[in-house]
Amino acid sequence: MTVKMFDLARDHKEIKDKILQITEKVLTDGEFILGKEVRTFEDAFARYIGVKHAIGVGSGTDAIKVAGLAYGLKKGDKIVTTPNTYIATTMSLSLHGIIPVLCDIEAKTYNMDAGRLDDILKKEKGIRLCIPVHLYGHPCHMDEIVEICRSHGVGVLEDACQAHGSLYKGKKVGAFGDVSAFSFYPTKNLGCYGDAGILLTDSDSIYENALMLRNHGQSARHVHTIEGYNTRLDELQAAILSYKLEQLDGWNAKRQVIAGWYRNGLAGVPVILPEVEPWAYHVYHLFVIRAKERDALMKYLADKGITTLIHYPTPIHLQEAYRTLGYKRGSFPEAETAAEEIISLPMYPSLTEEEIRYVCDTIRTFYT
Incomplete structure (x- = not known):
């Protein structure tokens, strides 16, 4: 017998007909960039997690990057996260001159050790944002982490790229921090057929900053208020994700x-x-x-x-x-x-x- 680590082809067979219908509809509608399918999925995913705003972007890596920069991180600022995460958690921001500080994990869940985090925040100056990673789909100790961070004046960016639908004390992860990031890489619990990601926030200012950062810094068409990127969730992936979210x-x-x-x-x-x-x-x-x-x-x-x-x-x-x-x-x-x-x-x-x-x-x- 052969057992694959992942089998996307087999998973796809169950929903193939519906995916083909969705694809045909998007192609027929002729709208491909930041259209109604993206808005529909953003609204649906925000409701699913239980937050006010969602901004679709090109990947989970970009979701972390845009989330951190929209929060206000600048070159020379520090973040704190765990050493056993995928490297995108740090590299998405360190490329912009933001300095990673690392905190060891608890053996039980492989997630951030809240006690060690408190010790680090007491000693290390310049940390502006904590990035707890809900690794493998198990939630972090969010009450303790948020309380510790608030006591030190540090923000929280949840890396929920492996935790779609995971619950902490009955509440979905992604709804605890100042901002959160999810990936829709094909093998994720909620995956598309390529790269895609999303960031979530209840903050109007983070939301407005993120909208500009994902689309060339535009605040209105051809009005470039800040420098930004081209990292947009496309219509086809959004339409597919809307259907998959129901499953x-x-x-x-x-x-x-x-x-x-x-x-x-x-x-x-x-x-x-x-x-x-x-x-x-x-x-x-x-x-x-x-x-x-x-x-x-x-x-x-x-x-x-x-x-x-x-x-x-x-x-x-x-x-x-x-x-x-x-x-x-x-x-x-x-x-x-x-x-x-x-x-x-x-x-x-x-x-x-x-x-x-x-x-x-x-x-x-x-x-x-």
């Missing part, structure tokens, strides 16, 4: 079922399964286990036709691009240890119980 909760529920199959199938196997806080609704963008024999296990699974990945093998502070930050191996022990042990197992809504049983049985056989 998102159902797809997330399927991911929950698949996670349950994994938990049952791996019971008693000497690996560490994902832990879920009692206040959290984990949407399992990824199902990540930990194994001391990680590399050998991955090779064994590959030999048996099972694709796995590592999210992410090298923490940000150990990447060549961020050598100048001055961190070294040992600076963030929790993130570094996790990076040496984590494995992402196949996870997507159309996986079958038979496939999950095969993955679990193969892992169990490895340890026999």
Whole structure:
């Protein structure tokens, strides 16, 4: 048997006819840039998350960039985030002269450790924005993080690029910070057929700034108030995302079922399964286990036709691009240890119980 890490072709089959209808309609309407489909999706996604404003952009990376700049970050300002996130969390802003400061994670959820964050904000001057990452689809401790940041006069930008529909104490992530960012990369829980992203905010000023930043700095047609970018969500992707948004909760529920199959199938196997806080609704963008024999296990699974990945093998502070930050191996022990042990197992809504049983049985056989 072959089990892929992701299978977009199989997921697409279930909705192919509807996607073709949507595509035909957009092509027939003849509107492709910042038209009614974009506005419709922005409004729908803002309602879904529970915020006032949404601004569609060209990618999740651009969503973080535009969100930070619209908040008011300038060259020389500092942000604080975690070292085990995808590098776009920092690189989207460091390219603009904004300096990343890193905070270690808690081992249980792989998310920002609020206690360590408080210590950093007490010692490090110049941090203007905190970027907690809802990694793998599990929400961060948002009450503690927001309270700590407010006490230090620091804003909050939620990186929710892996957490569409995730809940913290019954409220959707993306609605806690000053601004938040989501990605619609094809393999996300809510993904399109290319790159796309969105930022959300209740702030009128952040919203107005973001509208200008995404479209050449325009405040009105051919009126360029600031310098900006060309990063716009297009009509076709927006129309597809509007339809997919209606399916998102159902797809997330399927991911929950698949996670349950994994938990049952791996019971008693000497690996560490994902832990879920009692206040959290984990949407399992990824199902990540930990194994001391990680590399050998991955090779064994590959030999048996099972694709796995590592999210992410090298923490940000150990990447060549961020050598100048001055961190070294040992600076963030929790993130570094996790990076040496984590494995992402196949996870997507159309996986079958038979496939999950095969993955679990193969892992169990490895340890026999």
